[in-house]
Amino acid sequence: MKLIVGLGNPGQEYDRTRHNAGFDAVEILARRHAAGSMPKSRFHAVTLDAAIAGEKCLLMKPTTYMNRSGQAVGEALRFFKLDPSADLLVLVDDLALPVGTIRVRASGGPGGHNGLADIDQKLGTQDYPRLRIGIGAKPPQMNQADYVLSRFREEERGAYEASLKLAADAAERVVAEGVDAAMNVFNRRVGESAAGDW
16 A cells, blocks of 8 residues: 655645645546545545555545644554555655656655655654655745745746646656656656656
8 A cells, every 4th residue: 555645735725836736746646546536534634545556545635734744644654554665655846846847756855845844753764755846946035935835827837737747647657666667757857758758
């Protein structure tokens, strides 16, 4: 079983903001693989049962706010007796990546991301896969908190939507073939396409 967690903030005021890229990507996975599955409220999260590449998966959107994401992740991992390094995938927004790009990593630090920092702290490890979705660097004159809670500009939306589909494709590859296989296909330089690999 795999636990696939999209990070974001609950509530309509945060819908489609940059910080909710993880929510947006996991919703694509839900449309693809959990049609007819009823959402459940558990582990301080909304969850859906899904099957990806023949593997049972739990799709999760924590209902705590971003900086308390680790509570939901930790509860679900303990309940199902899962190993974070093998059974967890976290989908998360990343300021260091341009809009339209993604990166798959087998482990790593939080990179200033409060959601990842809380997961690291609650799990006591940084050794779990994460899929970073580019939201672009903040403008110099803008406060970072305001930027990540802003919505994408009209000219960014096409690239953002494409990156969400790519993130869902990469998550499927992680489940089917493992993190290394997904990294080989999806960790491209800016401007390269992974489409030819399908």
